Amino acid sequence: MTDTRSRCAQPPAARAVGSAEKTTQARLKVLVAGHDPSVVRTLEKTIVSQGHEVAKFLDSDRARERCGEEFFPLLLLDRHMVPVDGLEFCRALRTGPRGAEREILIVTADDSAETAHAILAAGADDFLSKSWPPDLLDARLALAGQRAAVKAMGGEIGAQGPIGRAFADGVAQQAVEESLALVEQVKREWESTADSLPQLVCLLDDQGRIIRANRTSEAWGLRAVTEVRGVALHDLFHPECRTPACYMADVWRKARTITAKQKTAEWEVEDTTLGRWFHVEFRPIKKRLDGRTVVARSATVAIFEDITERKLLEMELARAREQEIEIGSKIQQSLLIGEPPRDLPGLTVAAMSIASQKIDGDFYTFFRPNETTLDVIVGDVMGKGVPAALIGAATKNHFLGAMSHLMTRAAGGALPEPREIVAHVHAEMAERLIQLDSFVTLCYARLDLEQNRIVYVDCGHPRTFHFKRSRAECVPIEGINMPLGFTPDESYDQVVVPFERGDAFLFYSDGVIEAGQTWGNLFGQERLSEFFIENSTVPPSELIERIRTAVIDHAGSSDFSDDLTCIAVRVDEARAAATRPTLLEITSDLGELEKVRAFVRSFYNDQEDWDQGEEEEFELELSVNEAVANIIKHAYGGEPGHPISIDAQRSDGRIVFSLFHKGKAFDPDTAPPPLFDGSRDSGYGLYIINQNMDQVTYTQEHKGRCLIRLVKDRRKSRKERD
């Protein structure tokens, strides 16, 4: 074999056409078949110049016929022929009579390795490429001719004989090597292209092991391209990692199931080990080419793109956005949302406002013009973002201003009507709102506990619900006005609706009824109204909480695109008889102090759900004691027999002691401050009261009655306050 090879190692081109060897050549009959006349002619010319005879056909059927009639030792078949292509023909010839004695060459345009394989597999002895230069063609044909001659001679040096075989093998081998070299060259071209890509491209087999990878593997410091073969994808990235739960292995598993269906799988993954983000693509490789099976070891192409930079930018942006939202919600909280009043006799109020992802323009505020009236203003500014929030704040401000302005004007201390207030605000804001292309929907509701009615001005806001306890039904309050800022002049009408004790009202923004994932599946007013009816006996704060959870459940997420604002007001039932008196009336006698203290203690202990401990009880006892002592000593100048009444109230978050007397109005600042050096033995009283209570006010009421109001908030002990 070696000898033959060394002999054949001589480049065949050296054997030029027309050399002395020609004389050893027999004159052969050559069949040339192909569909392209020019190719056939070229071949014919070459063969004729080598001294053979040519029979040419453009049709494989005719060629076959002729083969049947005559024996051709050398056949040149074009691969693509009609009706039977070259490979079929070749196979047929081989399996036919004298099949092994023929020398068959296939002519093809495709010089890929696959084609070469196919050709040889079909039984051809060699192939010719149409793209070869003529002298190569020449040389190869000459060789073929020699082989054919050898075969035709038969015998030991026939094609079946050892020498001939070795010769043929060697020649064939060389041919294969050459074509492989070509393929190699092409391959290298592709490789350098692949290596120049910034992405990491790996060919994986069906087990997830790498067959080849481009040089990006080295650029990323993973492995050299020569060392990747057979390495599992996971091990390429995490050589040290032993975690079976490592994301990379998971990724391959998932990819496999997808690519098995001939689909492309792609994700973005974060690699915590390497600290980078990747965009990963797994593409299945077509195993079939032109309908024929192509032997391919690789099953998938995996493409990794490093997107760390982009990801970091995205995360920063998200963070910045979150900060904005936080600021926005802080603005909202501080400017737009106020605390509902807590200690309203006769009414219980609860409010909730949940900021949406964007800053919205919801706002609400409460006024208490007097002890028996509560004004509720709920509004929504059209638009979103900080401008809307600021307009909301400005609107609130205008209401405050309007209120104070009209109140100071009103004769006899009568309250201005809601419609006057709204009209006033509108007059001030309309032009500017129109300029800003914005408008404000709101409703202004005044709950009058003396006349048991609600005076309501609605400006385009969602209908407030009025729950009537006597009928257990929920009725929306109708309003007819336009939102503020629609038209420059607008008159506002108000509606008066009577209510009874036990009734409740629900104010809300459109964020509540429009919560929902899609149109047609919104929360809606009916649902809200039914919900209100169902939960009518629940205290307002609980009701609000339930509405919130219901909306979240309905929307499927707790992120909303619109603010949720909801205010519930319940008119308390007629007060049940108190279990213990919350009013104590005494006379200005220091001996009564014991009674006062006992009163404070019993009131405190009555508050079952206010368990703050003994220390707070003592603080209250001491403070009220000091306050009463001061009244006796200073307001009444020590004279006995004057009335003092102490009223104890407990509302949601605070305990309030109101002390009424008719003595000299007590000016806390005329009392000298206490000196803590023992030189004085008075003046501690006020200090003690101020330290122990959260709020102390001294006011003068009508008809010479003075009020000292001591307030203690829940959970605020002296320590926490510091």
Place this chain on the structure above:
Amino acid sequence: MNCCIEKNGTVTVVVLPGETLDANNSKEFRASVDPVLNENDRVLFDMAGMRFVDSSGCGALLSCLRTLATRGGDLKLCNVSKPVRVLFELIRMHRIVDIFNTRDDAIRSFGD
């Protein structure tokens, strides 16, 4: 007001009567304890039964202290209950009058 008075060495211990020392009875208390203050230099008030003291009570105690101090004597307190002690700490009484947890400590503090 009947104050129970004991002698313990050179120290006169006065056990304050009742549970409260407030605006109502602090003057009375002050008056009733005055002779003790005038006759003795080292006085200790045992406040074991006291449950409530208000600012007038504190004032009365301070007045007692002043009376003794002008004569070169000293007043101390002991057995102060928790709520009363909170009050004393609030108005920093403990910086003016020695306050001890037990009677023995107080007596010892008078020295020999």
Place this chain on the structure above:
Amino acid sequence: MKTVIIATGENPEMAALTERRPVPLLPLVDRPFVEHIVVHLAGRGLREIDFLLSHMPEKFEALLGDGSRWGARFAFHLARDAARPFRTLKALRLADSDEPILLGFADRLPPIEDADRLPPIEDADRLPPIEDAAPRPAPTAFCWRRTDRPRSETADGAIGRDDSSAGTSGIGTIGAVTGACAATFAPTATLSPTAAAPAGTERSELEWTGWAIVTGRDIDRLPDDLDERGFEDYILSRAAEEGRVAEIGRPLALRSYGDLIEIHRRVLNREFDSITPAPSETGAGIWLSRGLSIHPTARLIAPVYIGENCRIAIGAQIGPGAFVGDNCMLDARCQVVDTVIAPGSYVGEALDLDGVIVDQNRLINTRLGADLVVPDNFILGSVWEDTLRRKSVNVIRRLLVAFLLAVVWPLLAATALGLKMGRTGPVVFRRKAVRLPARHERSLWETYDLLSFLPDHRRARSWIGDLFLNFLPGLINVVRGDLSLVGLPARGPDEIAPLPEEWREFYLSCRAGLVNESDVIFDETPTGEEAFAAEVYYSVKMGVVYDLKLLARYAARVLMMQRRGRRGERSA
């Protein structure tokens, strides 16, 4: 063994910080200083602790409770004199004459870093027998060696001076000494500075850490009227005579502003491993807690500790040597070096803090020893207008009024003359009024005399009357600059003080004027609420245009010869 901690809590040098809490309750990293002491003692088996309190005892008791939180038992005693509590200590008879007690000060934390290596002490009775011990336990004073290298001693004592003492021989801990109590430590009873110091280059002296083991007898024999220095001398002399002086590592001391910064720096430098802050160290020397919001351009330079829920804004530079408590906000581009920021504080934009303690609204510069209280107005921004503009507007206004006065001067004179002739008694009345805008503190109020022809600023019967009797003389005050033409009603200090707080606050920050909103709007005397509403309304609306409007209204009333009524009457 019982422990007695002297926690009188007062330190005149640190007055600014001790306004809110006594010194030992100042936070070291994540909890009050004294709590570290308690934790270490309890961890070493010393569980019966008596505290001697004086300043703000309620705060101690609130924090420490009865000791059950650490499996200990606490007792609290009150001392009258914070500077000299030793007499009270004597009276307490906390130990019998031969019984040892561990005595220490609450503002000093001795090093217990070797605690892990030594077995814990459960009970003094189980101590191994002491071979060469004296028949009764000896008082032991724990000292540390301070070495002063005469290198550059910068203002920042922490860097310049090298007084580390861990590493010299014979170093032990309190636990070690109380546990072994014996031959491990040779008495290094030298207290004089010249001992063991190589001549010239380095001075080292032993300083008392503030902690010692003494017996009941030693306490009984305490001389009267000792101050802290005297007490130290006494303890050291007892230890030198009958006991020993044990040398241990340098304690964390909290006795000056600079100390506060330095102890934090030492802890962040990991000199006290047992006080390593709980949150994870996310980079060498950088401790970050939960809930932080740190702008990406903020720089953190070790050692630095940031507490929970802090916000650090753009471009801030925090560290080296910065300790930021919980819930703080450090605004844009501030620089914080060698600084301790107490929880809940706000550091404004572009502030440069170096060697400073920030405690909410107090700023203490430890280098200069200066402290500054920042009133709220300052943080929210100036409530008043731009100074220059305000000043110039002021001057112009006064000139205009002066002109007006010049014009109406004859009227004024005529009125005065007429009154003089018609009345007996004084013609001109003066009323004290507070000059606005004014500060919050009453002691800072300036007053002026508001002139009027009516006593007590009584309301004139008619508007014309008001014009002649109140307005005209008041013009003189306006020209003087005491108040303006239009504003809030002038009030005296006694009228301002009883106002409710919000009213007072905003009143003091506005300006006063002769013509008021409430005067002009109301015919009758307004009630408190009405007056307040009017004043608020004015303060919102005030400006040149509105002032002119009010003046015009006033003029209209005068010209229309209206009467001013009292409450219940209606005007014509």
